[in-house]
Amino acid sequence: MRKIKYFNKCILLYSILFCLIILPLVYADYTKINTTGLTFTASTTYQAYTASKAFDADLSTYWWSDNAATNEWLKIDLGAGNEKQVTQTRIYHDDSTSITGKIQGSNDNNAWTDINSFTHGLNLVWYNDTFSNSNNYRYYRINISSESPIGNWIQIMEWELYTGSAEGGSSSVPEFSDYAMIFILVIGIGGFLVVKRSEN
Numbered sequence: 001m002r003k004i005k006y007f008n009k010c011i012l013l014y015s016i017l018f019c020l021i022i023l024p025l026v027y028a029d030y031t032k033i034n035t036t037g038l039t040f041t042a043s044t045t046y047q048a049y050t051a052s053k054a055f056d057a058d059l060s061t062y063w064w065s066d067n068a069a070t071n072e073w074l075k076i077d078l079g080a081g082n083e084k085q086v087t088q089t090r091i092y093h094d095d096s097t098s099i100t101g102k103i104q105g106s107n108d109n110n111a112w113t114d115i116n117s118f119t120h121g122l123n124l125v126w127y128n129d130t131f132s133n134s135n136n137y138r139y140y141r142i143n144i145s146s147e148s149p150i151g152n153w154i155q156i157m158e159w160e161l162y163t164g165s166a167e168g169g170s171s172s173v174p175e176f177s178d179y180a181m182i183f184i185l186v187i188g189i190g191g192f193l194v195v196k197r198s199e200n
Contacts, residue, residue, distance in 0.1 A: 030088050030164035039077040043067075046153065051075070054156045059092060062155040069099055069147035069154035076140050076161070083107065083136035086115070088129065088162040091142065094155040095124040101144040103129065105137030112141070 040051035042063055049064035051074055065072040078084055089103055100119045104112040116131035140161060144154060 030162040033078070033084055033086070033161045033163060035076065035161070038079060041075045041077070043071070043073045049155070054159045057158065059157045062094070062157040064155045065153045067153065068151045069097055069144045070150075071144065072154060073141045073143045074156055074159060075142075076159075077109075078138050078140070080138065083138045084161070084163050085133055085136045086140055086161045086163060087131060087133050087165060089116075089142075090158070090160040090162070091120065091127045091129070091156065092125070092158040093120065093127075094157070095122050097152040097154050098122050098148040099144050099154060100146045101142055103131070104141050104143050105133070105135065106139040106141075107137055109139050112143070113137075 035055045038055070040055055042051040042065070044066035045051065046064040046066040049062060051063045053061040054063040054074060055076070063074055086103075086105070093099065098119070098121050101117075102114050103116040103118070105115050106112045113135070115133050116129055118127070118129050120127045142156070142159065147154065
């Protein structure tokens with residue numbers, strides 16, 4: 001009986017420590033950049049599906065390239081004196097095209113610096129990309145280097161940019177998946193129930 005109680009207490013202690021240590025890390029300290037009223041451009045645009053539609057907080061609208069996704073780009077101008085150190089982006093694009101590309105930054109809209117490389121699959125979900133960036137840039141763009149299936153155009157419903165770091169704090173941008181969150185909560189609740197049951 002003592003071994004069982006000791007085991008149950010260990011489970012409870014482990015659950016508490018796990019939640020206290022991991023939960024603060026689940027949401028990192030990021031701040032979403034307000035893109036209202038900024039300037040958005042793209043390499044090409046199909047009909048009325050302009051670049052601004054990728055920044056209108058509406059997943060039913062989108063920027064649509066007028067060619068195959070490869071070498072297409074979507075750009076945001078934060079404005080003079082409003083340079084930001086972007087360290088995370090969230091991209092929501094259509095599920096008919098898998099894309100590989102880079103997040104790039106510039107201060108003169110001419111020379112571009114690669115900040116992050118990404119590959120997004122054929123899933124209609126938010127793609128969260130976190131990366132290291134030590135510089136403030138006025139311009140940021142998604143530069144697509146390849147698509148699959150070859151020849152498919154790209155539709156980007158939303159592109160969000162964030163500043164900050166992954167050092168504690170709280171934010172609206174998950175660093176872990178929702179499944180990890182559920183797993184953590186289940187462990188905590190499970191440990192509590194096991195101890196309560198043993199005490200009855």
